[in-house]
Amino acid sequence: MAIESRIMEHVRSVLERFDNKYIENGILKKAKVIEDLDNYDRDLMSALLDDRLIHDTYTEKISDVEIFKVNQFIEMFEFKNYWEDSYTRYSNKIGLTSGGKFIDESTDVVLDFPFKDTVLKAGMSKEDVEDAGDANEQFLNEVLAKSEIDELFEPKVFKNVRKYDRSGGGEQSSLSDDDNLVIKGNNLIALHSIKRRYAGKVKMIYIDPPYNTGSDSFEYNDHFKRSTWLTFMKNRLEIARELLSKDGLIFVNIDSSRSNCKSIKGTTMEPYLHILMDNIFGESNYIGTLDWKKKKQPSFLSRIASVLDHIIVFAKDEKNIDKLSISTTTDNTKRIDNQSNPKSERLVKAGVKYMGKENDLVIKAGEYTSRSMSVTYDRDVVIKNGRTVSDVVITANWRTNQSNIDQYCNDDLLYINSSKTLRRFVTDEEASKGKTMTDLLLDSGQNQDGTNELIALFGKKVFDTPKPEKLLCHLIKAGSNKGNIVLDFFMGSATTQAVAMKMGRRFIGIEQMDYIETISVPRLQKVIEGEQGGISKDVGWQGGGSFVYAELMEKNQGYLHDLQKATNVKELMRVYDRMKENADLDFRLDLEKFEEELPKLGSVEERRRELVRILDKNQLYYNYANIDDADVRDLITDSDYQFNKSFYNDKDGE
Template sequence: MNEWENKIICGDNLEILKKMPDEFIDLCYIDPPFFTSKTYEVIWNDGAEIRAFEDRWVKMGETGRYTKDLNVYLAFMEPRIKEIYRVLKKTGSFYLHCDWHANAYLRVLCDQIFGYDKFRTEIIWQRSKGHSLAKGFDIVTDTILLYTKSNEYIYNQQYNCNLDLDKRFPYIEKETGRRFNHYTLEKSSNIKNNDKVRIIQGKKVETNLGWVWTQETFDKKIKENPYIIYWTENGRPRYKLYADEYKGKKISNLWDDIPMVSSTSKERMGYPTQKPESLLTRIIKTSSNEGDIVLDAFCGCGTTLAVAKRMNRRFIGIDISPTACRLMAKRIGYNIHEVIGLPMTTDEIANLSGYEFQNVVLQFFSSYNPEAVKFGQIGVDGGVDGWYYDAIIQVKKSKISINHIKELEATMYSKNVKYGFLVGLEISSVVVKEAARVKTCNMPLSIYLFTYDDLIEKKHVDAMIEINKKHNKVM
């Protein structure tokens, strides 16, 4: 199993799950895209990457267009959930994070795969307080479906301890100084014990209701703690519950005590659907123990991995996005070369989407001098994919053409910039001559041309050093 433990894997989660052995995962949490048909622009918190995050599920055929067909979405999810079921231990648990767009359909799908009787609960997470919409109900909750593979599963009860103990335990025991509150020992629900007598601290006490404790329990409790009985002014016995023994309020399926990751939070990574670490902490504590293996097959920015590692669990994180995998590697202190399946060669990089390709290229600049790199915006970049100080960086997922030189030239003139980097898959001698031409114009420009292979061989570093000198900076 060591080949799977504590790994970040970049690739299609279905193909990766198929390679995993049967029944070796203790806990699986997934937070797949919610089928909202949204496209997000993401700028990571360190400013070092930009990414188009598309919540559209599946591209259709050769067109590259995304489908909004719910049946296609369910067909996407079904084999993945089946594989998750297969790799879970008999004692394993599965948490599926979703929202109103598809939670009803996912519930039916999971019932079919896990069995209706293996559904444990529907957790409702209140992620925000509301948005003051003009009309209609604000949607402020997500759903987390919990299934187990069998009836014998790991479950560690969790408690909410964020309570005002002084208010909840207002009395102080004079003999010990301990805070306490007192509760009834007589209830009508215990009417079967009606009129039965109890000997309590040497006193013979009768009740018209019913006793909560048997005589044996009274004797045992008083032997363990002679101060446990509280006598009212009317001479009725009650039992004490102490603040220092109070675990907290038992957590229910309504989680309204965990806020979203705020814009100022230290854990914020800039990921548009990032979940708070406290949410994953509760899930991991509840359904796993130290040393167990936690799987997240839609790992995003790596919150599950960060929490699992901190809580001494082994982990496996899978995501199809190289950008996300590099981010989670940085988050948990891994080198990017430790990420399994991360595209590194020119051919592998060329098969990435445009924004993923752009991110990889820009990493070659930010890895040397991250403070000098700034990134453009999706759709409104005006020909700018990034900046290195005041030099424009433009990335082309193709062979660089003369038109690309002219476009960059026009952008540089419009922004009054003298230096530019143009990176593509191939560079012809004609393009090199065109770049040389703009250097001899009335308003000379310096355009540095590089292929992806050039970046791997660090041929761009000399140009970066040259620009550093103009800014009196050392790289």
């Protein structure tokens, strides 16, 4: 008997009330259902809307009028085998479409991006699926399987909650607004679990996600088809945007290497990621792309190999950004004294003045001349927040805070170059150090520095390609202020969190892999103790601080671990027996047929793969809504129970 989704159980229950009108001998009369819905059959629509789950899933209130989204409801019946394959419209057919219909239904042809409107269910670890590009990977469609998505994104129960400070780690039954937070669990699910508490409160996000090169040595799943990887990133970036404050920034580190994945060999993911972020954050909120020199020289095996990583920067709302001190447009020379060198390649003093309005400048009328060009402005050119408000062409491209703008004007650091671009010279302080602003990321430590920092802490190499603290120091300084929340949901070795703590920021870290317990958390404990590696001496770090550690409470995730640990068929079958009793199995599964086929699978790996596949990835963790159920409450301590009530601000728990 197939295990059906909740929404379809409700729909079937409603349709069965009409005797044989819509279901006969267990077979759904799709055409009849659609016909009656198209005709707004009062009895059918009333019966459907009386069901609370169907009502909440397929209605929307507009101007105080409740609308039944009939077309979306009908859509589920127009795809083959919905009862067994409800998770995506693309499960049975991927290709060229027009108006939502495939080319065999239309004469107009456009390219449709597979999986664009879906949620990728599985986690990041390679144990979750054999191949994340496999057709058996689960993509929940935002229309057809809305209820499953709602279930997936429900806040989850936290357990094993501990607080770490100078005195060590101990049980913690609450979370204050000043606490730092580290979560072990699937990052997509964890992000939705913290949404209620942190939406609109995160000032800066930095992530270093799997690059989809197929060759990364860390343990993340790093072998996706392109559309799958983009879906994986899209799901996480969308919730990340909701967590950002109105003046928040997101920095996404992406490799420029070309993929070794069989399905997309030879391509790099950066341009695809940039387009995806344009779509999610809006093109107008693109701040820039920073280049970071990650190693001194490329491999001698490469024909043309880059030594740079790219860091794509977007704002939640660019209009609210008043500070981003890392600039890619600052002049790459030491400051030139225009008074003593009037015929230099740089323009003489440009007459750029602060207008006294927030982020407004004015180029005073007059002639500006250098050896390379001459330009005359008959009237003042007003620049508002980097945009010229005039028919006189001046390209203004700067990002800094208001006090710096005032100072640049007072010190005559602003000028117009031969491309009619508003630029600035470096300050005396910058010049004295022999640095320019664009040098900062090119000299912000390298991968080897990050490796050496961890070796100094742990006595051996414990993590591949960690980022150096100096890089995160520059980014965190540019994107946040003391006391702000910095989030990294691909936590890795906890570089972001270590630097944030040393720089007086609050932080949230999320990591699914088990090394969070052997590397990430121990590293932060060493930071609290006052370790002097990385940026510690530069910022005068002497130790202190604290953080709260919590785990998403595993449900099916625990069975995944047990299946991976099993070494023979007998052990696998023991896990399977427990799965049949307590696990949530994929609703598409015909259990009777599955058990007929299971003995035919000879090898341990074949059985393991199929047993992993039948687990419902929608039920990896326990929902907070069920915390008071006896079978859940008995599994957690009183301290963890109180922590959950505190975290979700549940007054009933007081």
